Structures are given as C-alpha cells and as structure tokens.
Amino acid sequence: MSSVEFRQFAPSAQSTKSDRLLRAAVSAFCSILRPSRQEVAQIEDLATPLLAHASRETLRYVAAALSECLNPPAALVRRLCAEPLDVCAPLLVRSSALRDIDLLALIGRHGLGHALAIERRRDLDPRIAKLIASLKSHPASEAADPAPSSMLPATLEKLRAMMVPTAEARPARWTEAPTPYLKLRAAALSGNPVILRATLASLLVVDEHAAATLLADPAMTTLAAALKRLGLSAEEAYLIASTTHPHRFATPATIRAFVEDYLAEAATPASVTRLGNRS
Numbered sequence: 001m002s003s004v005e006f007r008q009f010a011p012s013a014q015s016t017k018s019d020r021l022l023r024a025a026v027s028a029f030c031s032i033l034r035p036s037r038q039e040v041a042q043i044e045d046l047a048t049p050l051l052a053h054a055s056r057e058t059l060r061y062v063a064a065a066l067s068e069c070l071n072p073p074a075a076l077v078r079r080l081c082a083e084p085l086d087v088c089a090p091l092l093v094r095s096s097a098l099r100d101i102d103l104l105a106l107i108g109r110h111g112l113g114h115a116l117a118i119e120r121r122r123d124l125d126p127r128i129a130k131l132i133a134s135l136k137s138h139p140a141s142e143a144a145d146p147a148p149s150s151m152l153p154a155t156l157e158k159l160r161a162m163m164v165p166t167a168e169a170r171p172a173r174w175t176e177a178p179t180p181y182l183k184l185r186a187a188a189l190s191g192n193p194v195i196l197r198a199t200l201a202s203l204l205v206v207d208e209h210a211a212a213t214l215l216a217d218p219a220m221t222t223l224a225a226a227l228k229r230l231g232l233s234a235e236e237a238y239l240i241a242s243t244t245h246p247h248r249f250a251t252p253a254t255i256r257a258f259v260e261d262y263l264a265e266a267a268t269p270a271s272v273t274r275l276g277n278r279s
Contacts, residue, residue: 019055023061025043027065030069034071044076047073059083063083063087067090067095070096077097078097078102092106106118111135115132115135181231185239188239188240189243193215203230204226218248220241220258223244224261227240234263238259
C-alpha cells in the first residue's frame with residue numbers, strides 16, 4: 001500500500017482509544033517481515049475484540065493494511081471479511097490468507113457483492129470463476145440483490161458440492177502403514193499434548209502418567225530411550241523431541257549433541273523396560 005493510500009485512512013480527531021490501539025497494533029504487525037506463531041496469535045487476541053468498537057474508517061484502514069501483509073493473521077482476515085464490502089474489498093481482492101474454501105464460504109454467506117470482489121483476484125481457481133459467472137448471469141431482479149438468498153438453487157447446489165470434497169478426493173487417514181513414528185508424528189504435529197501423551201502411552205504399553213513423565217523429562221534421556229525402543233531413527237526422534245522441547249534445540253550444536261547421544265543410546269535401557277512393566 002502506498003503512503004498516499006495510508007494517508008487516506010489517517011486517524012481523525014474523533015478516534016477512540018480502541019481505534020488508535022487497533023491501528024497501532026496492525027501497523028506494527030504489518031512491519032514484521034516473518035511473524036512468529038506467537039506474534040500472529042497476539043495480534044489476533046488483541047485486535048479481534050477491538051473490531052466491535054472500532055469506527056468504519058479504522059476497519060477500512062485495518063483491512064487495507066492487512067491486504068498488503070505478506071504473512072497476515074488468517075483468523076483476523078476472515079473476521080474482517082464478514083464486514084460490508086466497503087470495508088473488506090481489499091482483502092477479498094488481494095489477501096493471501098484466504099484459501100479457496102474461504103472464498104467459497106464467503107460467496108455462499110454474502111452473495112454477489114463479495115463474489116464480484118473475489119473475481120478480481122489473481123490466479124483465481126477456474127471453478128470459482130465459473131461459479132461467479134453463473135451468479136452474474138442471474139436475471140437483473142435477482143442480481144441486484146447481493147444476498148445469498150438471491151442465488152438460484154442450481155448455483156447453491158454447485159457451491160455446496162465445491163465446498164464438500166467427494167469421497168474420492170478425501171485423502172486416506174494414513175497414506176502408508178501407521179508405524180509408531182507416523183502415529184507419534186501425527187500426534188506431535190497436532191499441537192495437543194494430551195494426544196501425544198496418549199499415543200506414546202499406547203505405543204509403549206504404559207499408563208498416561210508414565211508417558212507424561214517421559215515427555216516432561218528436561219534431560220530427554222528417558223524419552224530418547226523410549227523412542228529408540230520404538231525403532232525411530234535419529235532424525236525421526238529429533239522431530240518428536242523438538243516438538244516437546246523446542247527450546248532445547250536453539251543451535252546446530254544442540255541438535256548434533258542430541259543425534260550423537262541418540263545414536264549411542266542402548267536400544268532398551270532399564271529405565272524404559274521398568275516403565276513397560278507397570279502395565
């Protein structure tokens with residue numbers, strides 16, 4: 001966004017505290033080249049409750065700024081896209097946070113007005129472009145009403161079909177045999193420690209308290225031994241360990257030390273064997 005465009009959204013004398021805080025927070029976030037997950041979560045937690053108290057000018061400013069953001073906060077963008085078209089049009093046209101499924105949902109929820117803005121996106125999926133073309137071909141009396149209720153039944157059915165993947169298009173739960181590593185990887189990448197704990201307990205045939213103890217060990221020696229017992233390679237063990245103790249692997253030296261220790265570890269040390277005997 002050019003400086004001229006930003007000046008068009010300059011805060012007025014009537015700006016509230018919410019307006020000023022929201023503008024400042026979004027401006028600061030947009031200046032971060034590669035925001036971390038924590039920074040994305042922070043801007044969403046801060047900005048979302050302020051939207052209800054912000055002026056229309058501030059909402060337009062926020063939408064315009066985020067439309068040019070290289071790594072926008074997706075949840076905040078989707079929330080803004082529920083606003084009227086004069087606010088969210090820049091996001092509908094340009095934001096990289098909107099996936100095809102988001103675009104379809106917006107068309108289904110808000111109708112022709114949002115669809116016409118979405119039509120201006122670069123590299124728009126041809127199927128979505130055809131859907132918008134069918135909306136535009138409505139009789140004038142229907143096309144004049146941008147509400148979803150004005151859509152023809154055939155168009156609505158097509159939209160539902162595009163939003164719900166067919167059975168053939170759905171990926172299988174496992175693309176290969178669910179080895180212990182694949183199960184642990186799925187659990188670890190879920191971001192839910194309860195799932196990871198339960199998965200590890202199941203694989204080691206121990207109770208969840210024992211699995212929690214393994215995962216909480218700051219030295220990671222017993223965790224490494226458990227992963228070795230399950231047959232994980234050093235690289236596979238590192239992925240699991242790094243999700244449970246990310247701060248332990250800040251440098252290449254710490255990663256190398258983990259891999260070397262893991263390769264030197266005995267396959268079934270006594271500490272893990274005792275854990276297995278508890279069940």
